[in-house]
Amino acid sequence: MIGAGLIGLAIAFELAERGATVRVYDRGEPARAASWAGAGMLAPYTERVADEVLLDFCAASLREYPPFVDRVRAAGGMDPRLRLDGVVHAAFNQADLERLQHGARELVAREVATEILDRASLLSVEPWLGSQVAGGVIVSGEGCVDNRRLGRALVSACQTRGVLVERSSAMHVECNERRVLGVHTDLGFVAAGAIVNAGGAWASQLQGIPPSCVPPIVPIKGEMLALGAPVDFVRHATWVPGAYLVPRDDGRLLVGATVESAGFDERVTARGVHELLHAALSSAPSLGSFAVTESWAGLRPGTPDGLPFLGPTPIAGLFLACGHYRNGILLAPATARALADAIENKIGPELQSFSIERRTEESSPSRITRM
Ligand SMILES: Cc1cc2nc3c(=O)[nH]c(=O)nc-3n(C[C@H](O)[C@H](O)[C@H](O)COP(=O)(O)OP(=O)(O)OC[C@H]3O[C@@H](n4cnc5c(N)ncnc54)[C@H](O)[C@@H]3O)c2cc1C
Known part of the structure; x- marks a missing residue:
């Protein structure tokens, strides 16, 4: 091997x-x-x-x-630490919400357990999402490791x-x-x-x-960072426009990820960090008070x-x-x-x-x- x-x-x-x-x-x-x-x-x-x-x-x-x-x-x-307790996708305007709902109905037709969440239900699942959130979906059998x-x-x-x-x-x-x-x-x-x-x-x-x-194979760079958040502040891996958030049970809240063709460059850049924080904080301003505890980059093995x-x-x-x-x-x-x-x-x-x-x-x- x-x-x-x-x-x-x-x-x-x-x-x-x-x-x-x-x-x-x-x-x-x-x-x-x-x-x-x-x-x-x-x-x-x-x-x-x-x-x-x-x-x-x-x-x-x-x-x-x-x-x-x-x-x-x-x-x-x-x-x-495998968790298959669902992945949330949140929308912040009506057009995005309708797209998500349409996708959710297609998944249900394929017998993939998926639930459409109105604004109130979504906020009861993930209360940290900002006041602008319109609703979302949760795919129940997905998760993270x-x-x-x-x-x-x-x-x-x-x-x-x-x-x-x-x-x-x-x-x-x-x-x-x-x-x-x-x-x-x-x-x-x-x-x-x-x-x-x-x-x-x-x-x-x-x-x-x-x-x-x-x-x-071509390298496709991805930058990420971690915030120090209270455990269970974010309960499920959650997609918001331009970023996703993945909670770890050690208190790290991962924010990812950029996608860039940059050869074998593995540096964390100011632009990458800015893009990730901008996306995360636009959806959830309450994340802004947490410490940035880590940042890193890696190379995805891409194919044509x-x-x-x-x-x-x-x-x-x-x-x-x-x-x-x-x-x-x-x-x-x-x-x-x-x-x-x-x-x-x-x-x-x-x-x-x-x-x-x-x-x-x-x-x-x-x-x-x-x-
Ligand atoms: C920021 C980011 C976020 C991601 N998020 C997700 C996610 O949420 N879910 C998901 O499923 N995937 C995710 N991925 C993709 C996933 O990480 C990769 O697809 C996966 O890790 C590839 O695994 P691998 O073992 O093929 O490669 P790697 O983990 O890169 O391992 C390859 C190994 O091969 C070794 N190697 C290469 N050439 C040689 C050689 N000639 N001699 C000796 N050793 C060699 C290297 O040193 C390296 O250790 C993400 C990737 C990145 C960068």
């Missing part, structure tokens, strides 16, 4: 639970890149994932989250299941024209029957890969068509698990299951749309939007 983000670690854990011998290599600290920087929202419907196949995969992953977290907790002894805790929990669960999680500053895959042979690390050559490129935003830079197997690259490649034994863009935390359980199946040669139709064979380098990243 190359890359110890949530994706690489989740696959490694799944494979180890199925009895495989697994090594995970990362040039940095495990679970510190995008997987640490994300907000941990598990909200494919609120997020409005447009592609139907991707939405189905996201929905499957959301269903798989509770048993996945139970297994990780049982193996590693750490609770990633503390992705930083999940990362630590997965490292611990992997180690308990015998996975070696190691650092290597230089990684070079060796393959012949038909199949992978192994990987060169700082400590020498390690033979491998299967190698998974789970390199996140850096997946296209992995050395030793033939061009037909290089995924066209917004879909991840998952599954086998033209080189036998070389697999891809990258390009999860805005939904890699959500997609960790389903990705782990599907990739472990693929490595065990049980490839169903589920991964077809995510194959490297579709390479779409020419198309523009049209699905990239704000927030």
